[in-house]
Amino acid sequence: MAEEKTQGGVQSLEVGLKVLDALITHGTPMMLKQLAETLAMHPAKVHRYVVSLVRMDYAKQLVDGRYALGDQAWRLGLSCIQRTDTIQAAQPMIHELHQKIDCGLQISKWTSQGPLIVQWIEPNQAVSVITRVGSIMPMLNSATGRAYAAFMTEKAVQPLLEQEWQQKKNQAQAVYPANWSEFLEMKQGILQSGMATVSGDLLIGVNAICVPIFNIHDEVEFCIAALGAESQLPIDVENEKVKALKATAKALTEHISDGQKRLKDN
Incomplete structure (x- = not known):
């Protein structure tokens, strides 16, 4: 033509x-x-x-x-996301956290399809993962999905949750949370603790803890999930590695918000 x-x-x-x-x-x-x-x-x-x-x-x-x-469209979008100023600016703190806790780190951004993994940093100790950069994480049984589900608006996440519940029903698979009521109960716990967790849900013997990073509008800018063996990364708010993860999230939120405020004022 x-x-x-x-x-x-x-x-x-x-x-x-x-x-x-x-x-x-x-x-x-x-x-x-x-x-x-x-x-x-x-x-x-x-x-x-x-x-x-x-x-x-x-x-x-x-x-x-x-x-x-198609895959090329996703690669194009992923390439753009990886180059966003906020994630680039976060790299020094992310790598400092990685050295401090020696766990695998997954960095994710929100898309209309759900949380998209945009960066994966391997731990020094081998941890098998079934996700890779470019993967869309499940909302119900991944720490990353649960973090976005809890900290984003219900309008944004409910359609994806309903979709996964229907898929589990069609496959005759049990899942927690199993319905909206159970999700709201779980959400309150995530909001109170400031983190979402799973223990062996996607990988037997592997814990995952995910924390959100917010922008100047108190919206989720991106999330960081730490992955490690149960003995290496216990799900305990008093654990030093968990404290370091949450402290990094807080520092990144302040760093990003301050930067965005300066741009707004100029």
Whole structure:
């Protein structure tokens, strides 16, 4: 298909990016008809652009025919997230924490799909992990997911929690919290302690403790989760490693908030 040139740009590229934007904005996989209606375009035209996006791995077609974001789209988003000023500014404190507690550290950011792991720092002692950079963490049985669920707005997290509960029900798998009432009870404990925890939920014998870092608006900027063997990282607020994790989160919140305040005042 010949390129449709406009002044200072290429129209066909702009249309293709609009298709990609629609997939990003919607947040969940879409049927071709739904995508065409969203874009107010003929399905045949949308299909041509989707085929190109799939070919370049910015989109993918699922077995049920719906279209979703492809791996290249996720890599692009992840690359942008990794370069955000707040995470870059946090690196010295994050690495100092890693040296102090000698546990694996997962740094995550919130996305419409859930918590996204953007950085993983290995401990000196081997700890097997089933997640990697680019992974979306479960909301219910990961420390990272529970931290976001507790400290973000219920409007943002409830749809993802409901989705996971339905998946567990379909798979006949038990999970805690098992419903909204149990979640609210767990949430109060997380808010009071300032951290979310799991013990062997995703990895037998491995504890995870996650703490949030806030921005100037008291919103979660990102989260840090420490992972270690039960003997290495006990879930105990009086443990020195847990205290160091929470102290780092507090220091990062103050550092980021101060920086954002200075930018606002200038």
